[in-house]
Amino acid sequence: MPELPEVETVRRGMVAFVVGRRIDRVEVGRERTVRRTSRQALIDGLTGATVLSIGRRGKYIVCSLDTGDALMIHLRMSGRVLVSKAGTPRPDHTHVVLHLAGEPSEELWFVDPRTFGEMVVFDPEHTAVELPELAKLGVDPITDGLSVAQLSAILRDRARQLKPLLLDQHVIAGIGNIYCDEILHRARLRPDRLANSLKPAEVRRLHDAIHSILTTAIDAGGSTLSDTQYVDVMGDGGSFQLDHRVYDRAGQRCLTCGKATIVRVVSGGRSTCFCPRCQR
């Protein structure tokens, strides 16, 4: 579920509630959440550690610890990070609990019904070995910045459809299915356009759309869909879903041209919505 804007919103919430605090105790329920190493590895790696800072690359949250290690959190499809007063009843599917030192006494919960998400303590000096996907991540448009020239170079020699290309985390990190469709609509480009077919003006439009959609969505605290799966660490939803112009709007009138009907196709194995009139 969560894409760059949602993960960034969670990161900011964690900065407010977790940075500078020591982890007193760690509980791991479902071992699948820590499958990359083990239940004991997470407990040993976090107990007594203090969180120094929290960064993000793509959809990966990385917490630096005073031990020299780092904690990586990936929410995948249904993961949530919640901060709550100690002793509060926990939701179903709460797989990991971090007890935070200090007053008031609080807990960080990792909740994840589908259990695709994960948490792992790793040595940032050996990221390439311990977390190869993180090391191989492409450029993050927000964290790293993405210039028109960079984007142009990315698109130039790829005979690849825009939709799967933008979703490829090895190329650009952080864009998922919702924002990909919204970005392409704003850029007025069809999802099946070949990357190397874009004219300079179209590259500039795509660049502008990537930045404006992502920054606006971050400002809105991300998108919370009707299932209210995604919420921030306080349990509050975002509001960017109100700005969606194509995502999940198949069969409805395009909000931009007011004439064509939004079409749904499958591209790169993912449900894709676009306006056949606005997007060329």
Next chain:
DNA sequence: AAACAAACCTGTGCGC
């Protein structure tokens, strides 16, 4: 190199 399917899980919404 790029497209495609399947796999990993659980919950929900829909048609019958």
Next chain:
DNA sequence: TGCGCACAGGTTTGTT
């Protein structure tokens, strides 16, 4: 009301 199926914000792996 119940049942079965399609589908869901992500990513990896293996096959054409």
